Amino acid sequence: MAEAAHLVVWLVGLFGIVGTVCVCVAKMVINDSIAYDEAFVWKRKLPPEAKSSKR
Template sequence: MLVQYVHLAVWLLALFSICGIVLACVARFVLYDSMAYDQLFVWRRKLPPEVTKRE
């Protein structure tokens, strides 16, 4: 029975680790995404230099 508990704990640890990594990647994407980036690379607009400068 102890082996089953250890097996369950390892699986849960792996599951939550994967969820945490995905959440961290999504949070990083949301923090560093900007409207200027979208306008430059997605919409292919020409922006003035002061808008494209990174803070």
């Protein structure tokens, strides 16, 4: 019975870590914007109105 308890604790910890990573990735994808990509990834100069708008 102790082995089953250890297994449950490990599984809860594993799924907790995986769930945390999934939530962080989802937040990053939701908050991503084309303006950010163009300014910092593609190094394009954008007009001021493009930087303030979120798509």
